[in-house]
Amino acid sequence: MARLGGHHHHGGRERSHVGLTVATTTHAQRRRSSELRLVVLAAVITGAGYTLAALGKNSAMPPRILPFLGVVLLLLVSAHIAIRWFARGADSTLLPVAALLNGLGYVMIARLSERLAGLQTTWTFIGIGVFIGVLVVVERINDLSRFKWTFFFTGAGLLLLPLVPGLGFSSGGARIWVNLGPINFQPGEFAKLALALFFAAYLAERGSLISNSTRRVGPFNVPETRDLLPLLAAWAFSVLVMVGQRDLGSSLLFFTLFVVLVWVATERTSYLVIGSGMFAVACVAAYHAFDHVQTRVAIWLDPWSRYTGKGYQVAQSMFALGSGGTAGTGLGLGDPTRIPEAKNDFIFAAIGEELGLFGATAVLIAFVLMIGAGLRTALRTQRPFEKLLATGLTTILGVQAFIIIGGVIRVVPLTGITLPFVSYGGSSLVANYALLALLIRISDTSARRLGEVPDQPTLSERWTARRVARAEKKVGGPA
Numbered sequence: 001m002a003r004l005g006g007h008h009h010h011g012g013r014e015r016s017h018v019g020l021t022v023a024t025t026t027h028a029q030r031r032r033s034s035e036l037r038l039v040v041l042a043a044v045i046t047g048a049g050y051t052l053a054a055l056g057k058n059s060a061m062p063p064r065i066l067p068f069l070g071v072v073l074l075l076l077v078s079a080h081i082a083i084r085w086f087a088r089g090a091d092s093t094l095l096p097v098a099a100l101l102n103g104l105g106y107v108m109i110a111r112l113s114e115r116l117a118g119l120q121t122t123w124t125f126i127g128i129g130v131f132i133g134v135l136v137v138v139e140r141i142n143d144l145s146r147f148k149w150t151f152f153f154t155g156a157g158l159l160l161l162p163l164v165p166g167l168g169f170s171s172g173g174a175r176i177w178v179n180l181g182p183i184n185f186q187p188g189e190f191a192k193l194a195l196a197l198f199f200a201a202y203l204a205e206r207g208s209l210i211s212n213s214t215r216r217v218g219p220f221n222v223p224e225t226r227d228l229l230p231l232l233a234a235w236a237f238s239v240l241v242m243v244g245q246r247d248l249g250s251s252l253l254f255f256t257l258f259v260v261l262v263w264v265a266t267e268r269t270s271y272l273v274i275g276s277g278m279f280a281v282a283c284v285a286a287y288h289a290f291d292h293v294q295t296r297v298a299i300w301l302d303p304w305s306r307y308t309g310k311g312y313q314v315a316q317s318m319f320a321l322g323s324g325g326t327a328g329t330g331l332g333l334g335d336p337t338r339i340p341e342a343k344n345d346f347i348f349a350a351i352g353e354e355l356g357l358f359g360a361t362a363v364l365i366a367f368v369l370m371i372g373a374g375l376r377t378a379l380r381t382q383r384p385f386e387k388l389l390a391t392g393l394t395t396i397l398g399v400q401a402f403i404i405i406g407g408v409i410r411v412v413p414l415t416g417i418t419l420p421f422v423s424y425g426g427s428s429l430v431a432n433y434a435l436l437a438l439l440i441r442i443s444d445t446s447a448r449r450l451g452e453v454p455d456q457p458t459l460s461e462r463w464t465a466r467r468v469a470r471a472e473k474k475v476g477g478p479a
């Protein structure tokens with residue numbers, strides 16, 4: 001009886017294990033099925049927008065609409081298949097929302113310039129390729145924390161590249177570009193990822209030491225210098241380089257990334273308050289020290305008196321948003337070409353003109369969904385590095401969107417920064433797809449740890465195990 005009872009218990013355990021596997025597999029399949037439907041919907045919306053823009057502009061159907069829709073579907077389904085193979089437990093909303101934003105941005109760029117639309121197509125191919133490559137290469141997200149100093153020096157080097165004579169050049173008043181033969185790119189777009197990885201890895205290791213500081217300076221407890229100095233050095237270096245390059249939008253982005261991650265790592269509101277105070281002091285100092293900061297503040301307050309000069313773009317964006325009204329003029333029926341930088345800094349104004357308040361709100365909702373998915377990913381994981389990295393990557397997306405949209409609608413002074421996945425630009429698009437892949441990898445890791453999908457060995461782990469087995473077989477063979 002004892003043996004029979006033991007056998008029955010073992011069978012129950014096997015059935016329980018099988019039931020858990022079926023449940024987790026069904027959970028993963030449901031996520032991937034939802035993702036596929038949303039990705040197809042994003043492709044259809046992009047194709048419909050492209051068709052409407054061509055009809056509004058030329059009163060004719062675009063001649064290559066079916067090949068265009070096929071290419072869009074091929075790209076997005078390729079990214080979906082990569083997630084299904086390499087990160088099947090990941091959040092199901094990140095890729096579709098990014099695809100929708102990318103598609104809407106492409107429609108507006110094609111509406112403004114066919115030549116730039118062709119270049120954006122090339123960069124989208126590269127971005128999707130990088131997205132898939134990151135998912136393949138980064139199999140265990142925590143492995144990246146071992147290379148924190150490599151990421152720091154990589155980020156620092158990328159920030160310094162535009163200052164190298166013969167490589168860097170200025171455009172639009174900011175020296176943030178690098179010329180390598182036929183390719184021009186912004187190294188700062190990739191530096192933000194490297195520094196986010198450094199901050200997350202360093203704070204995951206030293207965050208508790210910084211939080212539990214016992215050294216007193218007057219009435220305050222302050223961290224040990226050896227714990228805080230590398231972080232301050234990294235932040236100061238990035239901000240000083242960005243200010244030297246006259247790229248204030250990126251300076252604000254790096255500062256916010258630094259303060260948010262220190263706050264999350266230490267769970268001390270005092271760091272958030274001190275960081276906000278430092279930011280206010282830096283703003284006042286920058287205003288008095290740099291003429292171009294004073295000019296941008298003046299344009300922000302009153303673009304109309306400078307309509308024939310540097311306030312022209314901001315004023316035109318206000319006219320565009322006003323003429324768009326609630327429902328918009330219709331794709332291809334507006335006149336966003338009056339805004340000189342409609343493809344870059346002011347693409348949100350072009351969207352607001354032709355799609356109106358409804359279209360602009362849809363873009364905002366898409367960013368809110370993406371930021372919410374990123375923060376949900378951070379909340380679901382319990383490992384410090386994963387939590388900090390997910391928070392940092394989400395902060396980069398959210399702050400970028402706030403800075404540029406806020407600048408276009410005159411909530412904050414305008415700074416030269418791209419709208420993620422929407423604005424024209426290869427560097428931004430490729431870097432943001434790499435960022436998206438890292439977020440998806442963190443989401444998948446959390447799902448495996450929570451038992452939502454089976455935590456199977458990665459390809460490299462299987463290959464290593466196979467090599468070890470072969471080596472053991474060779475050693476044991478002659479004996």
